[in-house]
Amino acid sequence: MSSVITRVKQKQIEQLISKGKRLDGRGLTDYRAIQIEQGIIERAEGSARVLLGKTEVMVGTKIEVGEPFPDTPNEGVLTVNAELVPLASSTFEPGPPDENSIELARVVDRGIRESKAIDTEKLCIEPGKKVFIVFVDIYVLNHDGNLIDASALAAMAALLNTKVPSYEIEEGEVKIKPKYTPIPMNKHPVEVTFAKISDKLVVDPWLEEEQIMDARLTMAIDDDGNICAVQKGGTGYFASTQVLEAAKIAIEKAEEMRKKLSW
Amino acid sequence: MSQKPEKLIDKKGLRVDGRKPDELRPIKIEVGALSNADGSAYIEQGKNKILAAAYGPRELHPKHLALQDRMVLRCRYHMATFSVQERKSPAPSRREIELSKVIRESLEPSVFLEYYPRTGIDVFIEVLQADGSTRCASIVAAALALADAGIPMRDLVVACSAGKVDDTIVLDLMDAEDKMGTADVPVALMPNLNAITLLQMDGILTLEEFEKTVNLALEGCRKIYALQKEVLKAKYVSVKEVEE
Numbered sequence: 001m002s003s004v005i006t007r008v009k010q011k012q013i014e015q016l017i018s019k020g021k022r023l024d025g026r027g028l029t030d031y032r033a034i035q036i037e038q039g040i041i042e043r044a045e046g047s048a049r050v051l052l053g054k055t056e057v058m059v060g061t062k063i064e065v066g067e068p069f070p071d072t073p074n075e076g077v078l079t080v081n082a083e084l085v086p087l088a089s090s091t092f093e094p095g096p097p098d099e100n101s102i103e104l105a106r107v108v109d110r111g112i113r114e115s116k117a118i119d120t121e122k123l124c125i126e127p128g129k130k131v132f133i134v135f136v137d138i139y140v141l142n143h144d145g146n147l148i149d150a151s152a153l154a155a156m157a158a159l160l161n162t163k164v165p166s167y168e169i170e171e172g173e174v175k176i177k178p179k180y181t182p183i184p185m186n187k188h189p190v191e192v193t194f195a196k197i198s199d200k201l202v203v204d205p206w207l208e209e210e211q212i213m214d215a216r217l218t219m220a221i222d223d224d225g226n227i228c229a230v231q232k233g234g235t236g237y238f239a240s241t242q243v244l245e246a247a248k249i250a251i252e253k254a255e256e257m258r259k260k261l262s263w
Numbered sequence: 264m265s266q267k268p269e270k271l272i273d274k275k276g277l278r279v280d281g282r283k284p285d286e287l288r289p290i291k292i293e294v295g296a297l298s299n300a301d302g303s304a305y306i307e308q309g310k311n312k313i314l315a316a317a318y319g320p321r322e323l324h325p326k327h328l329a330l331q332d333r334m335v336l337r338c339r340y341h342m343a344t345f346s347v348q349e350r351k352s353p354a355p356s357r358r359e360i361e362l363s364k365v366i367r368e369s370l371e372p373s374v375f376l377e378y379y380p381r382t383g384i385d386v387f388i389e390v391l392q393a394d395g396s397t398r399c400a401s402i403v404a405a406a407l408a409l410a411d412a413g414i415p416m417r418d419l420v421v422a423c424s425a426g427k428v429d430d431t432i433v434l435d436l437m438d439a440e441d442k443m444g445t446a447d448v449p450v451a452l453m454p455n456l457n458a459i460t461l462l463q464m465d466g467i468l469t470l471e472e473f474e475k476t477v478n479l480a481l482e483g484c485r486k487i488y489a490l491q492k493e494v495l496k497a498k499y500v501s502v503k504e505v506e507e
Binding site for chain 1 (some may be wrong): 286297349357358360362363365368371372453456457458459460461462463464465466467468470473474477478481
């Protein structure tokens with residue numbers, strides 16, 4: 001996911017960060033402007049579009065009836081998928097999901113799954129036989145860095161906008177009725193991503209910061225300030241003190257971010 | 264899947280396999296387990312049985328992937344179909360693709376890639392039997408395979424998991440603890456540089472528990488590192504003896 005960045009600009013970004021400043025005027029722990037729109041795709045059971053600075057992500061949810069996993073017969077199924085569509089960046093190519101889109105989907109998935117955000121037991125129709133499957137599909141529309149946080153926020157906003165159809169069982173067949181209830185939610189996890197640049201932690205890296213960062217660290221935080229998922233990325237490393245510093249900042253930032261979601 | 268035991272920690276504070284919370288499973292490592300590879304290692308950790316092989320530095324195919332200023336490190340983590348209870352499809356799963364990526368990123372900081380421009384090195388990891396924390400055991404073996412291939416490295420990379428089961432923070436999670444525990448935190452470390460090169464977590468932990476868990480995993484890393492260093496040295500001591 002890299003394109004060319006000049007040495008001069010790289011130096012400039014690094015030197016500013018080592019002084020606690022950033023090229024776009026933000027402080028090290030500031031997010032870019034966040035805009036959330038919900039319910040923009042009528043055909044989807046839920047949808048949301050998130051703008052994080054110039055990064056733009058759309059998430060649509062679909063609900064279908066399917067089989068539960070054998071080890072969780074009483075629970076609905078969550079499936080998260082991410083598409084880095086070629087219109088979002090000159091570095092994205094059409095084709096099957098690459099490791100970047102798979103990682104993006106799995107990190108968003110982990111935040112929702114591990115925090116037990118969705119009350120999946122309420123999505124069971126017939127134990128062991130039929131449950132609702134919730135598809136959360138992430139479409140990156142414009143890539144300007146920090147796709148993880150934007151996607152996680154859009155996924156939560158879309159889920160909060162998702163409606164589950166009601167049903168009747170007639171002769172063993174599930175009949176879907178055009179009556180809807182909101183999807184049962186327990187928690188509202190938010191993901192906070194850091195880039196390590198000039199040995200400092202920078203929240204919400206934009207594209208050029210991502211291109212020069214040493215390493216990346218994402219933490220998903222639930223409503224009670226617990227950590228529910230962590231993912232380190234990139235080819236660099238972190239000191240253990242940095243990891244704990246990141247966790248503390250993430251808990252603070254997640255609280256702020258969660259206020260942008262309404263339920 | 265096996266039946267869930269009543270409790271993962273018994274009244275004496277011992278785990279399902281009788282370990283204390285901060286105890287590692289028995290580990291056996293062999294360096295140079297495969298004759299065709301430029302470097303290789305085999306690790307057994309509990310019931311985990313994992314082979315890692317390094318091929319390179321060599322010409323990179325396809326050629327357009329080559330980089331002018333450094334070697335390209337590629338990594339493939341793969342599980343054998345018979346390595347788990349239910350047969351796994353041989354095609355790479357999304358989990359395997361993600362793990363291949365994070366394992367590669369955990370090894371990359373240790374290798375002097377700039378010494379071999381325009382070349383590539385492949386690290387292949389084959390999980391023959393899985394018993395929890397396979398990514399950590401894979402990293403331990405893969406780092407040894409790279410070292411065994413004679414690749415200049417800043418440090419070895421060592422990895423260990425810690426987590427929370429039944430309200431207790433424990434070291435080196437086995438399969439049952441991984442599946443039924445509250446949280447799992449795999450960590451990889453370059454021990455002499457104090458650099459964390461892999462950090463993941465799933466589950467739910469408070470900030471205090473997270474700190475404790477990461478520190479326990481780091482302690483585990485240091486214990487495994489001593490073993491890693493010992494087996495690597497031992498291989499070259501025995502080579503010397505044969506020459507004499």
